[in-house]
Amino acid sequence: MVIKENINLSKINNNKFKTNLISIYFTKKLERENATKIALLPLVLKRGTNNLNSQEEINKRLEELYGANFDYGVETNGDNHILKFNIEILNNKYLKEDILKDGIDLLFDIVFNPYIIEGKFSKEYVLQEKENLKDIINARSDDKRAYSSFRCVEETFKKRPYSVSRIGYVEDLNEINENNLYDFYKWVIENARIDIYTSGENVNEEYIINNNHIKLLEERKDNFYKEALVEEFDDKVNIVEDHMEVKQGNLAMGVLAKEDKNIKEGLEVLNAVLGVGSNSKLFQNVREKESLAYTAGSMFQKQKSFILIKAGIEIANYDRAVKIIKKQLELLKEGEITEEEISAAKEILTSSLLGIKDEQEVELFYKFRNDINGNNETIEKRIENINNIRKEDLEKLAQSLRIKTIYFLRD
Amino acid sequence: MKKIESRVLGEIAYKEILDNGMEVIIIPKKDFSKKYIIWATNFGSIDNEFIVPKTEEKVKIPDGVAHFLEHKMFEMPNGKDALYSLMELGVDANAYTTSDHTAYLFECTKHFDEALNILMDYVQTPYYTDETVLKEQGIIGQEIKMYDDDPFWKCYLNSLKCLYVKNPIRIDTAGTVDSISKITPKILYDCYNTFYNPSNMVFVACGDFDKDELLEKIKSKLLSKEDEGKIRRIYPEEPDEIYKKEEIANMDISIPFFTIGIKDKVEEDKKEIIKRHLAIEILLNYITGESSRLYSELYKKSLILGPLSSEYEFSKTYAYILIMGRSKKPKEVERLFLEEIKKIKEEGIDEKDFSRIKNKLYGEYISSYNSVSHIARNFISDWMKGIENTYDYLEYFDKIDKKYLEKILNEVFKEEKEIISIVNKIKE
Numbered sequence: 009m010v011i012k013e014n015i016n017l018s019k020i021n022n023n024k025f026k027t028n029l030i031s032i033y034f035t036k037k038l039e040r041e042n043a044t045k046i047a048l049l050p051l052v053l054k055r056g057t058n059n060l061n062s063q064e065e066i067n068k069r070l071e072e073l074y075g076a077n078f079d080y081g082v083e084t085n086g087d088n089h090i091l092k093f094n095i096e097i098l099n100n101k102y103l104k105e106d107i108l109k110d111g112i113d114l115l116f117d118i119v120f121n122p123y124i125i126e127g128k129f130s131k132e133y134v135l136q137e138k139e140n141l142k143d144i145i146n147a148r149s150d151d152k153r154a155y156s157s158f159r160c161v162e163e164t165f166k167k168r169p170y171s172v173s174r175i176g177y178v179e180d181l182n183e184i185n186e187n188n189l190y191d192f193y194k195w196v197i198e199n200a201r202i203d204i205y206t207s208g209e210n211v212n213e214e215y216i217i218n219n220n221h222i223k224l225l226e227e228r229k230d231n232f233y234k235e236a237l238v239e240e241f242d243d244k245v246n247i248v249e250d251h252m253e254v255k256q257g258n259l260a261m262g263v264l265a266k267e268d269k270n271i272k273e274g275l276e277v278l279n280a281v282l283g284v285g286s287n288s289k290l291f292q293n294v295r296e297k298e299s300l301a302y303t304a305g306s307m308f309q310k311q312k313s314f315i316l317i318k319a320g321i322e323i324a325n326y327d328r329a330v331k332i333i334k335k336q337l338e339l340l341k342e343g344e345i346t347e348e349e350i351s352a353a354k355e356i357l358t359s360s361l362l363g364i365k366d367e368q369e370v371e372l373f374y375k376f377r378n379d380i381n382g383n384n385e386t387i388e389k390r391i392e393n394i395n396n397i398r399k400e401d402l403e404k405l406a407q408s409l410r411i412k413t414i415y416f417l418r419d
Numbered sequence: 420m421k422k423i424e425s426r427v428l429g430e431i432a433y434k435e436i437l438d439n440g441m442e443v444i445i446i447p448k449k450d451f452s453k454k455y456i457i458w459a460t461n462f463g464s465i466d467n468e469f470i471v472p473k474t475e476e477k478v479k480i481p482d483g484v485a486h487f488l489e490h491k492m493f494e495m496p497n498g499k500d501a502l503y504s505l506m507e508l509g510v511d512a513n514a515y516t517t518s519d520h521t522a523y524l525f526e527c528t529k530h531f532d533e534a535l536n537i538l539m540d541y542v543q544t545p546y547y548t549d550e551t552v553l554k555e556q557g558i559i560g561q562e563i564k565m566y567d568d569d570p571f572w573k574c575y576l577n578s579l580k581c582l583y584v585k586n587p588i589r590i591d592t593a594g595t596v597d598s599i600s601k602i603t604p605k606i607l608y609d610c611y612n613t614f615y616n617p618s619n620m621v622f623v624a625c626g627d628f629d630k631d632e633l634l635e636k637i638k639s640k641l642l643s644k645e646d647e648g649k650i651r652r653i654y655p656e657e658p659d660e661i662y663k664k665e666e667i668a669n670m671d672i673s674i675p676f677f678t679i680g681i682k683d684k685v686e687e688d689k690k691e692i693i694k695r696h697l698a699i700e701i702l703l704n705y706i707t708g709e710s711s712r713l714y715s716e717l718y719k720k721s722l723i724l725g726p727l728s729s730e731y732e733f734s735k736t737y738a739y740i741l742i743m744g745r746s747k748k749p750k751e752v753e754r755l756f757l758e759e760i761k762k763i764k765e766e767g768i769d770e771k772d773f774s775r776i777k778n779k780l781y782g783e784y785i786s787s788y789n790s791v792s793h794i795a796r797n798f799i800s801d802w803m804k805g806i807e808n809t810y811d812y813l814e815y816f817d818k819i820d821k822k823y824l825e826k827i828l829n830e831v832f833k834e835e836k837e838i839i840s841i842v843n844k845i846k847e
Contacts, residue, residue, distance in 0.1 A: 024450040025789045026428075063718065067710035071775045074782030098782040102427065136721060143724045146673035147745070150570060253671030253845060255568050256561070286506045296500075299554065302561040320565055348507065355509025355529070362528035366453045368789070 011204075013227035016379065017216060020207045020371060027096050028208030029368040030112055030216070032119060033376055034091040034200040035232045038084060038169040044141070044176030045184060045192045046089050050080035051137040052189065053093075055130070056123035069114060073107045074098045078118065085377055086236035086311030087169040091196070093119050094369065099209055112215045120197065120221035129186040129193075138181045145178050149252075152417055153303075156250075156258035157316060160415040163248050164262030168239060170312055199231045203379060205372040234382060236311035239264075246413040258417040259329055261317040263306075263337070266408035271401045272393040273357075278402050279308035279315050280353035281345060282336060287352035289336040294319055300329050311381065315409070323418045330414060340406035345399055358391045420445070420630060425810035428788055432798070432809070433630045439644065440618025444798050445633055446625040448791055452528045454626030455791040456535065457799050458542055459522035461621075462488075462614035464592040465654070465736065466519075471613055472648030480610065481601040482587075483559070483594020486516040488607055490555050491547055492523065501541035510534045518588045519734040520803045526792060532636070539640040545611040547604040560596050570670045570842045571743075577666040578678035578741060578840035584662045585655035588737050616647050621802045625795040654736050659684065660835075667841045674724055676842040677749035679756060683731075683738040683831050689805050693815050696731055697780075698827040699740060701819065703729040704776045705768070706759055706832075707742060713759040722746050722755075734804055740831070749841045760832050768821050768828070781816055 009017050036046075060066045070076045077096040084090065097111035123130055149155045158173065165171035202225065204216060216222060241264060265275050283290035283306025294304035304319040321329045339345070364374050364387060378384060385393075420433035420443075432446045464486065468479045492514065493502040505512035505525055512525040512534075523542050527534050566572045576591055583589040593599075624633060661682050683699075686692040707713055707727045717723045724745040731740050746752045787793050801809045 022450075024448075027786050027789060062715070064710055064712075064715045067708075068775065071710050071779035075779035075786070076782070077786075096786065098785060102782075102785055136719070139721050140724065143674055143745075147724065150672040150674070152568060256564050286500075286503050295558070299557040299561070302558060302565050320561070322561070322564075352503075352507040352509070355507065357509070359509035359511070359528045363453050363526075366451050366791070 011217065011222065012225065014201045014230065015225055015227065016202070017204045017213060018206075018375060018379070019211060019213055020205065020375065021209070022207060022365070023209045025099070025208060025368055026102065027098055027368065028108060028111070028206065028211050029094060029096045029372060030115055030211070031092060031094045031205045031369070031372045031376070032115065033203045034196055035088050035203070035380060036196065036200045037231060037233055038087050038089040038172045040172050042192060043089065043172045043174070044180035045189055046091060046196075047082050047174070047176035048137060048141050048184065048189060049193055049196065050082065050091060050093065051140055052129055052133055053118055053122050054078070054080060055133040055137065057117045057121045058123055059117055059121065061123050066118065073111055073114070074103065076107070076111050076114070078115070082174050084170075084174050085380055087233045088380065089172075089174070091200075096368070101209070108211065109215045112219065116219050116221045122193070124190070128190040131186045134184070134186040134189055138184060141176060142178050142181055145173070145175055148175065152252070152254055152256075152258050153318065153320065156260045156415060156417045157318065159248070159250060159417070160260035160262050160316060160413055163246055163415060164314070164413040165239070169237065198226070199228050201228070201230070201232050203376055205375060207368040207372055232380070239312070241410070241412055245411055248413060248415045250415075250417045251419060252417060254417065254419055257321050257323040257326060259319045259321055259326065260415040261333060261411055262413035262415070263315040263317060264408075264410045264412050265313045265315060265405065267313045268405060271397070271405060273390060274397055274401050274405045275313060276308055276310065276357060277350070277353050277394060277397045278340065278405050279306055280357055281349050281402065282306050282315065282340060283317060285352060285356045287349060289339065289349065290317065290319070290333065293336060294329060294332055298328070298332060300325050300332065326416060326418070334411070337406075337409055337411070340402070340409065343399065343403035345402055347399070350397070350399060350402070354394050354397070357394050361387050361391055420634065423808050423810055425813055427813055428785060428810070430788060430810070435634065437617070437638065437641070439641065440616075440646070441620050441622060441641070442802065443622045443634060443637055444624070444802070445628055445630045446623070446794055446798065447628050447630055448626055448794070451627055451791055453526055453791050454528070454531050454624070454628070455524070455526045455795045456538065457522050457524040457623045457795050458538060459520050459621055459623075459799050459803070460615050461519065461619050461803055462521055462610065463517050463519040464590060465587040466614070466652055467587050467590075468653040469613060470651040470653070471609060472650065477653070478609065480606055481594065482590050482598040483592070484602060484606060484610055485521050486593045487555065487559060487599055487602050488610055489514045489516045489521050490559060491551065491607060492545075493541055494546055494551050495541060495544060496546045501537055504537050505534055508533055512538075516592050518592065518737075520799070522799060524795075535636060536640065539637070542615070543642050545608060545615070547607040549604060552602060552604055552607070556599055556602070559593060559599055563591075563593050563596055566591075566593065570672050570676045573668055573670065574676040574678045574840050574842045575741070575743070577668060578680040578838065581663050581666050581838035581840055582661055582680045582682045582739055583737070584658055584660070586657045586737055587655075612647060613650055616650070617641065617644060618646065619650060621799065623795045623798045623802075625791040625798075657736070661838050663838065665839045665841070667843055669843050669845045671845055672842065673844065674745045674747060675749050675844065676745050677743070677752065678840045679742040679753055680838045680840070681740040681832060682836045682838075683733070683740065685733070685736065685738050689807065690811070692733065692804070693806065693811050694818055694823070695827060696733070697812065697815055698819050698824055699731045699831065700780055701773065701776055701824060702828055702832070703731070703740065703742070704780065705772060706763065707756070708776065710775075713755060717752060717755065722748055722752055749839065753839050757834055757837065760828075764828060768824050770821060773821060773824065777816060777819070781813075784813060
């Protein structure tokens, strides 16, 4: 249901979980200038509310509510930046008390009623969380696989919204303070698109609609991308190398593709043939046949029609690995795709779709992504579309594949 | 089938020990699309010395055999790889090796019967040649190197090296590039024949199953195997004392990793161990959890990057606590941690905090039954530890009182049993 323009509420009923889950998402455009502020917000909000002034008090309250789990995150979807906040609460039927309303009130207290001193965030909290965010950003470079993925995307989509770091930038932190962060927070509350979802048995939506903070929200215009931006790329292939003290090399390739609206799920299936699961071309030809890598595969970002190829290889095998990966893309273009590869790709995708309803948060996030992208296809319809893909479709789509970046993290 | 039930959870599990000695555990979960199967053997990285039943030969195997065997299991005599056969069906199949067991598993929403056939076929078909062993040495070599670059893994492994003097838990599950080069097909067959015997194995299934139908399917696919005789494992005598107080490694990272470990004694009584485990979980939350005084202090002083992660791991030959996190000053975290324990021992346990934490764990425990994979893995893990009824955990919450908690606090959380492993930045 629409509460007000760009403030939505959806309820998913199910009886099979022990818990109720309530999620709230804030969506705005990905923008370089405030990416760091967005990433900082949940860290500051979780530090305290006007009712529970400290993290310790919030955590005690969650424990009182039988280990209710409060979670937050920063995501991207296409060219949008998303803040998410969840609370997972034990279903009342396992207890002699009603904790659902308390849980919902707590979630909205954290999100809409942060601890404010003299009209701004706590200076102490903001200072500390800036340090923490700095550590989080630096920690990403400790995870070599995550870092190489990020760098490859950054290089491929240079200067475009999609290249913006979801968790912000260390260099922005200096100029952020409790004043300008609070101003930005207010802007987000008033201008971001808000989507609220509930999952579980007997979740009373009145607890949400009648919550004081929700009632005070006003309608807002579209401040997000309803469709991902179309990108223009030149023919140049970017070769990029970073150096760190590593024993193993991390190779990543940014590959562009062009969607065909008449071949629904086509690129999804093509990507799966290329690099999802142990029957895929990358796994078979880079890992198994050549023993070149322990991990080799690819990921697909639907809104940007972008494929990210990853492989963990011996540094000395760089040239050979690049050659073999390029060969796999050639094979796709030449239509050298077996029925087994297609069948395995379809099975892996459809099995995964069937499992979505077995996890509350996965189900909610799936529904949210559909809603944000204006997509109302059911899981069943998507499965049908996947199963309809033929080899000719894949060969046709493969013609659009273009390597834009070859990134290597080495010693 | 024997039925065990948790009225609180509204869950039932069915157990049966077959004629060949293998135990089957089925936990039906209505309305779930996913089905989760784990078939595991009580053979892990700590089992590197044993007596071959038929020949009475005392054998010591190179480090990493259990893990190597796990990798090779999927290879079939006809050249096909069972993992691919499963994944072709869209089934999410995997395997893992821990210190005390090796497990072969899959999760699926479709093609269950076919997947079950493939699983039961490959696990019962050992096939190793010089050629396939050589190829795997390359792949596992890469895996070992990948973990060598992993600061979290290095920190964890070093903590076990500090805690234990002789127990093979201090050895990396995958072994080393050198140790796996000594593995031969004969070693693999010897281990398979000794340990992959039905009486040493357990089969767990969780999902929307008809239990009787599934039991029949499993029975019909079991190959008749000769009883190889009781497995006699040889474990070194492990002293009570820790090996060394600290270990520091250096890697190219931004913020150091640390693991604080506490060595505990092995509790033989299977009911007592559940109580002990629960008490330690409560204490870990009490001392280091997100509502704790210590956490608040560490956080305010910017001494930690996010919540600490803690666990109590135990099996038949070891029991230890690990507390993991990242900090710019790990030694300072350690100092404050030890100081906090002293304080709590002096002050005693606060009833209100204790009660609240008990509620927290109670709620979390029930919530974990949201996931078929979590349920199955819990049952496997408990079986390996000799715990007969996993639901006992829920029943035993009420048996933990302040007095028992203080007893465990004083008995287990001792400074002389504590160690720290740190992975620091490389010095400039």
